[in-house]
Amino acid sequence: MQPRHLLTRIQRHLRLTGTSPSTFGRCVVGDPRFVHDLRNGREPRIATERRIHAWLDAQEEMAR
Template sequence: MTVLRTVERFLRRHDMPRTKFGRLAARDPRLVDDMRNGREPRKAMRERIEHFMNRYEGERTHADAR
C-alpha cells in the first residue's frame, strides 16, 4: 500500500482535515495536497508519517480504554 493511500485511509478513519494531518505529522500543512499531486516523500518523511499515525492511533486506543 502506498503512503498516500495509507494517509487517505487514516484521514477518513479519524475524520481529520488534511492540513491538520500535515501540520501534526510533518509541520507541513500542504503535505497531503502535495502527495495527491505526485510528491513522493523520502524514506525519512515516510517513517515520520508512519510514526505519527501509529502514535496517534495508540493514544486514541489508550484514551478509549479509560
C-alpha cells in the same frame, strides 16, 4: 514503503478520524500542503515517510 501506500494509509486515517488534510500535514510534518502535494505526485524523503508511518502506527495503537 512506497509513497502510494503512504498516501492510502494517510487517507484512511483522515477518513476514520475526520481530520482535514491540511491539519494532518501541519501537525505531523509541519506542512499544511503535504497531503495535497502527495496527491499530486510529491515523493517524500525516506526519513519523512518513516516518521509518518511511525506516527500512524502510534495513533492506531492508541485507538485500540
